[in-house]
Amino acid sequence: MSQPAVSLSPATSLLPVVPEWRRMLNRVLGHHGLTLGAAVLGLIVLAALFAPWLAPHDPYAQDVSQRMIPPIWHDKGTWDHVLGTDKLGRDYLSRLLYGARISLTIGLVAALISGLIGTTLGVLAGYFGGRVDAVISYIITTRLALPVILVALAMASLVGGSLQVVIILLGLLLWDRFAVVARSTTQQLRDAEFIASAKVLGASTPYILVRELLPNILSSLIVVVTLEMAHAILLEATLSFLGLGVQPPLPSWGLMVAEGKAYMFFQPWVIAVPGIALMILVLAINLVGDGLRDMNAPEGRN
Amino acid sequence: MLAFVVRRLLVALSVAFTVSVVSFMLLHLSGDLATSIAGPEATAEQVEDIRKQFGLDQPIVMQYLHWLWDALHFDFGRSYYFQDTVMGLIGERLPITLTLGGIALAVATLIAIPLGVLAAIKQDTWIDRLALLIAVIGQAMPSFWFGLALIVIFAVNLHWLPAGGNATWQHFILPAIALGYYATPAMMRLTRTGMLEVLGSDYIRTARAKGLNERTVIFKHALRNAVIPVVALMAVELGFMLGGSVVIESVFSLKGLGQLAWDAIARNDYPVVQAVVLIIAVFYIALTFLADVINAMLDPRLRVR
Numbered sequence: 001m002s003q004p005a006v007s008l009s010p011a012t013s014l015l016p017v018v019p020e021w022r023r024m025l026n027r028v029l030g031h032h033g034l035t036l037g038a039a040v041l042g043l044i045v046l047a048a049l050f051a052p053w054l055a056p057h058d059p060y061a062q063d064v065s066q067r068m069i070p071p072i073w074h075d076k077g078t079w080d081h082v083l084g085t086d087k088l089g090r091d092y093l094s095r096l097l098y099g100a101r102i103s104l105t106i107g108l109v110a111a112l113i114s115g116l117i118g119t120t121l122g123v124l125a126g127y128f129g130g131r132v133d134a135v136i137s138y139i140i141t142t143r144l145a146l147p148v149i150l151v152a153l154a155m156a157s158l159v160g161g162s163l164q165v166v167i168i169l170l171g172l173l174l175w176d177r178f179a180v181v182a183r184s185t186t187q188q189l190r191d192a193e194f195i196a197s198a199k200v201l202g203a204s205t206p207y208i209l210v211r212e213l214l215p216n217i218l219s220s221l222i223v224v225v226t227l228e229m230a231h232a233i234l235l236e237a238t239l240s241f242l243g244l245g246v247q248p249p250l251p252s253w254g255l256m257v258a259e260g261k262a263y264m265f266f267q268p269w270v271i272a273v274p275g276i277a278l279m280i281l282v283l284a285i286n287l288v289g290d291g292l293r294d295m296n297a298p299e300g301r302n
Numbered sequence: 303m304l305a306f307v308v309r310r311l312l313v314a315l316s317v318a319f320t321v322s323v324v325s326f327m328l329l330h331l332s333g334d335l336a337t338s339i340a341g342p343e344a345t346a347e348q349v350e351d352i353r354k355q356f357g358l359d360q361p362i363v364m365q366y367l368h369w370l371w372d373a374l375h376f377d378f379g380r381s382y383y384f385q386d387t388v389m390g391l392i393g394e395r396l397p398i399t400l401t402l403g404g405i406a407l408a409v410a411t412l413i414a415i416p417l418g419v420l421a422a423i424k425q426d427t428w429i430d431r432l433a434l435l436i437a438v439i440g441q442a443m444p445s446f447w448f449g450l451a452l453i454v455i456f457a458v459n460l461h462w463l464p465a466g467g468n469a470t471w472q473h474f475i476l477p478a479i480a481l482g483y484y485a486t487p488a489m490m491r492l493t494r495t496g497m498l499e500v501l502g503s504d505y506i507r508t509a510r511a512k513g514l515n516e517r518t519v520i521f522k523h524a525l526r527n528a529v530i531p532v533v534a535l536m537a538v539e540l541g542f543m544l545g546g547s548v549v550i551e552s553v554f555s556l557k558g559l560g561q562l563a564w565d566a567i568a569r570n571d572y573p574v575v576q577a578v579v580l581i582i583a584v585f586y587i588a589l590t591f592l593a594d595v596i597n598a599m600l601d602p603r604l605r606v607r
Contacts, residue, residue: 147545
């Protein structure tokens with residue numbers, strides 16, 4: 001997918017030397033999608049981290065006298081509840097802020113678990129080739145044939161849905177792309193000179209794989225991390241929406257859509273607010289991922 | 303080519319077999335099915351009765367072989383919840399899901415290919431960027447939420463289309479849009495890349511040099527070649543859509559295979575769950591096999607592996 005070294009055109013090497021980090025920064029800022037995505041994602045991460053200080057109300061505090069207050073842009077909205085309240089009178093903005101913690105945690109942890117599984121499988125298949133590759137490729141093909149949502153739903157139903165269960169299930173199911181990318185990038189580097197010289201120097205195979213190979217395929221894998229984070233966040237929302245993911249009263253955004261569903265005909269904002277939050281988060285992550293991919297492949301996108 | 307097809311077919315069959323083992327084991331090992339079926343209020347005796355009645359007291363390998371033998375004869379047993387055989391239920395529901403998948407694929411194609419062609423012709427202009435933006439936003443929307451939004455806008459506010467059910471063909475339009483939209487980004491990008499590649503080739507230059515008008519060049523010469531890999535991708539996307547039907551069908555209360563799976567999961571009706579997982583996996587395997595064959599016909603280098 002990408003070469004390990006950043007290639008320089010002859011013209012730039014004649015220019016005064018620009019520090020590496022400055023060049024990287026310029027490239028990042030020159031890429032509007034990446035800048036925008038990173039800025040939005042950064043804001044959401046900050047909002048999630050500082051939710052206890054930012055949230056105007058307790059996200060779990062119910063108040064029957066304050067049910068279904070519309071957001072501020074409606075005539076009946078109040079500044080006390082900027083994004084309104086749900087059917088139990090809980091402040092929507094506060095729930096949204098705490099919900100960002102759930103989405104981000106699930107996205108990150110699930111992507112790390114699946115990254116560990118997929119990278120291990122992919123690197124082994126790509127480095128050893130032959131039978132190892134045949135077996136691992138077969139495992140990948142089998143995994144791809146399993147319908148993820150159905151299997152996740154069926155297992156969550158048997159084990160009982162919860163935050164931990166969703167994280168583990170998604171971590172165990174979403175490793176396929178990591179394996180495919182790690183396998184093909186490893187195949188490209190397997191016969192590279194730096195690997196050969198490490199072998200000549202007598203480095204052990206684990207050392208070569210972890211210390212020599214892994215750092216060089218990391219940039220491709222980080223793109224997959226963003227893709228799978230977005231994927232896991234959407235799947236968590238879906239599982240929670242269907243009632244088999246994160247359980248009430250936790251403010252998962254998917255769950256908020258499910259709880260608002262009965263009111264959507266007359267008060268569409270109850271599903272619009274958490275849905276748009278999900279969309280912005282996933283969009284930001286995807287923009288970062290697309291931007292990183294473009295930077296890995298200097299020739300341009302696709 | 304024949305050797306390639308036979309080899310791929312054997313792989314596909316063995317993957318289907320492995321999937322049947324994996325899905326069976328996953329469902330049997332992730333919890334005690336007898337306890338789940340009996341429900342929380344059942345006594346220990348009742349649980350034991352159920353265990354015997356459903357053959358869950360036998361070794362798991364025997365249970366699997368038994369199930370596989372019947373499955374190979376298209377017998378997936380009886381549903382625990384619905385008063386019907388699993389095959390009967392599937393025969394009733396599958397046509398609805400296939401109709402939904404077919405219309406969804408048509409919707410995806412009608413959006414993706416024109417947009418992809420347009421983006422390629424107008425490369426690096428605002429039209430190209432807009433098309434890419436639509437693709438990126440499409441990937442970011444949760445499908446269940448997009449479905450609900452379609453209901454609120456087109457069924458509730460505009461009264462153009464029905465919100466749920468499957469009585470007429472109009473009932474399939476909104477769910478098909480919701481399902482098909484997710485296949486568009488990948489198809490659009492592939493159309494765009496394919497078109498860019500073809501438009502830069504020699505025979506297009508020849509066609510232009512002959513003085514053919516641009517429309518003929520693009521639609522008769524370029525698109526025809528650029529679109530074949532997209533057809534292969536369409537097959538794979540249809541497989542994904544069948545898997546995703548569980549979400550869309552539950553949003554639109556469409557009584558298809560996905561809804562059946564969802565009902566069965568909620569009621570621990572695991573013969574149905576197992577059968578649906580296997581059938582959707584087999585469809586996916588068959589469709590990817592088709593895609594492999596299409597791609598191999600196009601690119602002889604792929605046949606060697």
